[in-house]
Each structure stands twice: as C-alpha cells, then as structure tokens.
Amino acid sequence: PYYFNISPNMDATLTGRYFGKRGPQIDGEFRYLEDNYSGKNQIQFMNHDQASNKDNRYFVKLEHQHKFNNGWSASYNYQKVSDDTYFSDLATMIQVTSVVNLPQRANINYTGDTWKFNALTEKYQTLTNASNSPYQRLPQLDLSARKDYDSYILDFRSQWAYFDRDDKFSSTYTAEQKITGSRLSMTPSISIPFTETYGYIKPKLSANIRSYSLNNSSVGNKDIITPILSLDSGMYFDRKINLLNQSYTNTLEPRLFYVYIPYKDQSSLPIFDTGLADLNMQTLFTENQYNGQDRINDANQLTAALTSKFIDKNGKERLSGVIAQRYYFEDRKIFGSDLEAKKANSDIFMGATARLANSLNLDAMFQYDPTSSTMLRSTLSSRYNPEPGKLINLSYRMIDNVSDNTQDLKVFNAAGQWPLGNRFYSIARYNYDLKTSQTIEVLGGLEYDGGCWVARTVFDRISLPTSPQPNYTFFVQLELNGLGSIGSDANKLNNFLYRNVPGVRTVNQIPDVNRQANFN
Structure with missing residues (x-):
C-alpha cells in the first residue's frame, strides 16, 4: 500500500491487489478527524474481472459523524456494491463474504x-x-x-x-x-x-x-x-x-x-x-x-x-x-x-461465575426444562490471563433443540496467545463440532517483535455450511511502528484476531515490561 500523510488530522491509503484468476483491483481509503467531526471513505474498483467477465466491479463505503452544539449530532453510513456476488468473489475476510444487507442510512440526533x-x-x-x-x-x-x-x-x-x-x-x-x-x-x-x-x-x-x-x-x-x-x-x-x-x-x-x-x-x-x-x-x-x-x-x-x-x-x-x-x-x-x-x-435458568484469582475466570450458564427433564442449553467457559500477551480461553456450548434435532449444537472451542521466547508470540484457535465430529475452524499464527517493527503471519481454515470445501486464508504483514504496514490491512487483520481470540493483544499493544521479558 501507499500511505499519504496529508496532514496531522487527515491521511489516505492506496492499495493495489492482484487476483490470480481475476486481475488487478485498486482500493483507496481517505480518513479525516477534527474536534467536532470525523469520517472515513473507502472505494474498491476492478475494471474487468477475467473470471466472471464482469466490468466495473466496485464497493463504496462512506462514513461520517458530526457533533454540533447544544446536544445535536448527525451521521451517515452509505454502502453499495456493483453486483450481488461482489463480496463472495472478491472479499478476503470470512466475515465479509457473508454480508447480505448493506446499510444506507443517515440520522440526526x-x-x-x-x-x-x-x-x-x-x-x-x-x-x-x-x-x-x-x-x-x-x-x-x-x-x-x-x-x-x-x-x-x-x-x-x-x-x-x-x-x-x-x-x-x-x-x-x-x-x-x-x-x-x-x-x-x-x-x-x-x-x-x-x-x-x-x-x-x-x-x-x-x-x-x-x-x-x-x-x-x-x-x-x-x-x-x-x-x-x-x-x-x-x-x-x-x-x-x-x-x-x-x-x-x-x-x-x-x-x-x-x-x-x-x-x-x-x-x-x-x-x-x-x-x-x-x-x-x-x-x-x-x-x-x-x-x-x-x-x-x-x-x-x-x-x-x-x-x-x-x-x-x-x-x-x-x-x-x-x-x-x-x-x-x-x-x-x-x-x-x-x-x-x-x-x-x-424453563429454569441458572448461572454461576467464579473469579478464583485475578487471572482466572470461570463462567457457566444453564437452561433446564423441568417438564421433559432435559438440559436444553449449557455454556461453560474459562479464561486464564495472567498478564498481557498470555491468554488461554476454553469453552463448551450445547443446545438441545427438542422440536428439531437438526438444530442441535455441541461445540468445543480453545483459543489463546502465548510468548515463545526469542521475541516470538504464538496465537491459535481450535473450534470443533462434537455432534458431527468435524473441525469447524483452525487458526494459527506467529508474531515477531523486532522492537521498532513487527512481523506477523496468520493461517486460517474454516468450514462453511454453504460449501463442501473449507475456506483457507493466509495473512502476512510487516508493521513499522509509527509509519504503517505492508501486506494485509492492519485493522482488518486485528479485527479478525479479536473476533477469533477475544482478549488477544497484538505485540504493539503489550506493555514494554512484558515485551522485554520475551526478548530472550
């Protein structure tokens, strides 16, 4: 990407992408920030898609928030794509491919x-x-x-x-x-x-x-x-x-x-x-x-x-x-x-929480049907987070749908982040369906702390109900502190990690005292 530092409160990013079977795409983003208003405009454009033979494929997203005096404010969010299959064909993030409705709204408050x-x-x-x-x-x-x-x-x-x-x-x-x-x-x-x-x-x-x-x-x-x-x-x-x-x-x-x-x-x-x-x-x-x-x-x-x-x-x-x-x-x-x-x-609803230590949390929720003597729902989760950069999440979720057993759910999830020494950090997630004995999602990644720069790679495999084949995604990113990043969009990758591993911190978000301990 090309980064343009227009002014202290205004910048722009221009990114070129090339899809092996489709051709080149350009992605531009313009951001601005003032005391009373802020906004972000994004435009993606592909002149010709060689795989689908479609011309002028685009995505537009315009956002603005404005604060006036005496309690008044206003905002708008306008999104539009050129065709219905734009995201499923061209999006690189799993959560984007499932978008169905694009909002086009404006409000005064x-x-x-x-x-x-x-x-x-x-x-x-x-x-x-x-x-x-x-x-x-x-x-x-x-x-x-x-x-x-x-x-x-x-x-x-x-x-x-x-x-x-x-x-x-x-x-x-x-x-x-x-x-x-x-x-x-x-x-x-x-x-x-x-x-x-x-x-x-x-x-x-x-x-x-x-x-x-x-x-x-x-x-x-x-x-x-x-x-x-x-x-x-x-x-x-x-x-x-x-x-x-x-x-x-x-x-x-x-x-x-x-x-x-x-x-x-x-x-x-x-x-x-x-x-x-x-x-x-x-x-x-x-x-x-x-x-x-x-x-x-x-x-x-x-x-x-x-x-x-x-x-x-x-x-x-x-x-x-x-x-x-x-x-x-x-x-x-x-x-x-x-x-x-x-x-x-x-039904009877029960819940319990335990904070056994400042770093260990346990939670449980249950829904029990006394008429049929059936446990309809249960959620068990634990979180171990002794310090920034060290995290282990474990959870089990069960849904017993009495009227339609095709909607039953039994899922185990493990996710976390841990320093490996020599400046390396690991991040991982494993999501498994116990009912169908199938792996839903596997994520693994490494971050390297170079002091003034950070390199990270993330691999993700997810099984989608709409496709018999799993979807594979591989991210590579080099982040220069205070300057920008090369490779996968930093915000998109970070949001992807936050969604899959709640509580995770990228290297730049870890306090220096904890980072120093992982240098050797």
Whole structure:
C-alpha cells in the first residue's frame, strides 16, 4: 500500500491487489478527524474481472459523524456494491463474504437532560433473497423523555415510521410482504419506586398506543391501546463469612417481577420490524417478549430469581450464582396454539461465575426444562490471563433443540496467545463440532517483535455450511511502528484476531515490561 500523510488530522491509503484468476483491483481509503467531526471513505474498483467477465466491479463505503452544539449530532453510513456476488468473489475476510444487507442510512440526533430526539432514514442494498430484505424506514422519528421527581418517575417514548419496500423486487414478495405504510407508537408510563438499603419495590403503569395507516392491506387504518402493569421488587441480605482463612461478605438477593398485560388481537397487523426475543436470564425481566413495536404479548406472570454473591474485603466479587424461573397464571393467547403458550412455567435458568484469582475466570450458564427433564442449553467457559500477551480461553456450548434435532449444537472451542521466547508470540484457535465430529475452524499464527517493527503471519481454515470445501486464508504483514504496514490491512487483520481470540493483544499493544521479558 501507499500511505499519504496529508496532514496531522487527515491521511489516505492506496492499495493495489492482484487476483490470480481475476486481475488487478485498486482500493483507496481517505480518513479525516477534527474536534467536532470525523469520517472515513473507502472505494474498491476492478475494471474487468477475467473470471466472471464482469466490468466495473466496485464497493463504496462512506462514513461520517458530526457533533454540533447544544446536544445535536448527525451521521451517515452509505454502502453499495456493483453486483450481488461482489463480496463472495472478491472479499478476503470470512466475515465479509457473508454480508447480505448493506446499510444506507443517515440520522440526526438530539440528547438533552430530559428530551431525546432522533430522525433516521434507512434503506438497504440486499444482495441475496430480496424477499427477506428488511423494510426501508423513510423516515423514522423517535422522541422520548424522562423526568425523575422526588417520589415518582415519568417516562415517555414515541416513534413514527413509514415502512416501504423496494419495488424492483415486488414480484418476489408475498401478500404480507407487500404491505407498506406508517406506524405511530407511544408509550407513556409512571413508576413510583420505594428504595431502601435492604430492598426495593418499583410499581409501574404504562400504556402502549399504536396507530397504523396501511397500504396493500384490507385493514387500512387501525388503532390499538394496550395497558401494561408491572411490579419489580427485591430484598438484600448479607452476612460475614470466613472461607479458607479469608473474610467474605455473603449476600442473598431474592427478586420478584410481576407483569400483567391484557390480550389484544393483533393478528391483522403487519410485522415491520418485530421478532420474538429469546427467553434467557435477561429477558425474563422484561415486560414484552417481543423486540420492536408490532406485537405486545399478553401476560399474567411472575418471575422469581435468587442471587447469592461472595465479595472479598477489597469489594471484588469472587463467586456468584443465580437461579430464575417464570410462572404463568394464564395461557398466552398471542402465541396461538403453540405448546409454549400453555406451559404453567418457563424453563429454569441458572448461572454461576467464579473469579478464583485475578487471572482466572470461570463462567457457566444453564437452561433446564423441568417438564421433559432435559438440559436444553449449557455454556461453560474459562479464561486464564495472567498478564498481557498470555491468554488461554476454553469453552463448551450445547443446545438441545427438542422440536428439531437438526438444530442441535455441541461445540468445543480453545483459543489463546502465548510468548515463545526469542521475541516470538504464538496465537491459535481450535473450534470443533462434537455432534458431527468435524473441525469447524483452525487458526494459527506467529508474531515477531523486532522492537521498532513487527512481523506477523496468520493461517486460517474454516468450514462453511454453504460449501463442501473449507475456506483457507493466509495473512502476512510487516508493521513499522509509527509509519504503517505492508501486506494485509492492519485493522482488518486485528479485527479478525479479536473476533477469533477475544482478549488477544497484538505485540504493539503489550506493555514494554512484558515485551522485554520475551526478548530472550
């Protein structure tokens, strides 16, 4: 690459690539940074692709963020490619080849002490299966406010959006997918929290108000109002305890979360941006199980949880555990005839964390179905990180899908980084599917610390579900401290390593005292 240091706050990079079966490609990037704004523009261009016989293949990505006075800001992100197979043909990074929707959005935002406002326009360039492309928001306006008083809290959230589809794909849409139109939603609420050192009670009353004006639908205009009542409560108990000659504070924290939402028939309303959220330890304590505004579930339910912690004399949480379950007092009509809607209680969710030392962390999460006596999900992970540049991650993940065993998952993952001496560092990852007895991904790499320069090589092999043959990638990079890099793009390679080995540090990110110890 050619690097142009235009000014202290502005630079450009021009990179030439040659694909053995396709021909030359040029890649240009321009970056700028000021006190109130910053941006990055990237353009890739190939005049003629010899393998596909396509001309003028390109990728454009324009990004800008701007901060104004008095809480106002704005940004845009525009991405476009010349054809649907651009990334699968020309991308050199695994995560890029799977891109399906390219965003083309711009927004203006205001954040004040009480009020917040956001204006957004958003559409996508869909590369495959246009019928599953997201709706365009042309535009979307969000307005919210929150005011804390001495004895109560007022909250208001509202959104108006016009949802549209790209007409050029209209022949692939179903009747439901052809529905467009506007949706106005407002949710005012009032909560009256009672908080003491030993516990809290937080009653909350809100109303979800929606108004639709639809095209290509027999519904036309429709309004719906859904009241929501919730009560969150918890207690806090603690005691002093000695374990292994160490003093700890042991806490016991029960929590009850009740929600009541009457049933409202919403079957005639379209689904623009809404999906059913996965039930887990976090979503157990939400009022609505749906993401988005098109569906509000009915509810008469209570979630109970019990948390216990061991905190050392320095205030660090060394051990904790939590167990939670939701109890339903009525069948849920919003789920139709699904068996889940008739369950008297949810699965049992359990979690535990242990910080046995400052360098060793252990985590476990479980989801157990008491009806079928089946462990549906489990995740076990450990992380050993005694110092920067020394890292070992181990994890096991299991999913038992009772209704569809083709979706079962049993995966073991090992990843890490370790100094080898003589200025060399190793990095590796091994991802194995225990169900199919197949290797999903293998990564191995070496870094050499030359002091004022760093050389690194990384090899990656990944099996893709869309191809019978694995995908191989090989990176070579020479980085000159303070000047730039030769070979694979530094940011792309670093992001690739961060994704595969969470917590990894490249040589330049390791403190000098740790680097010096690896010189011999």
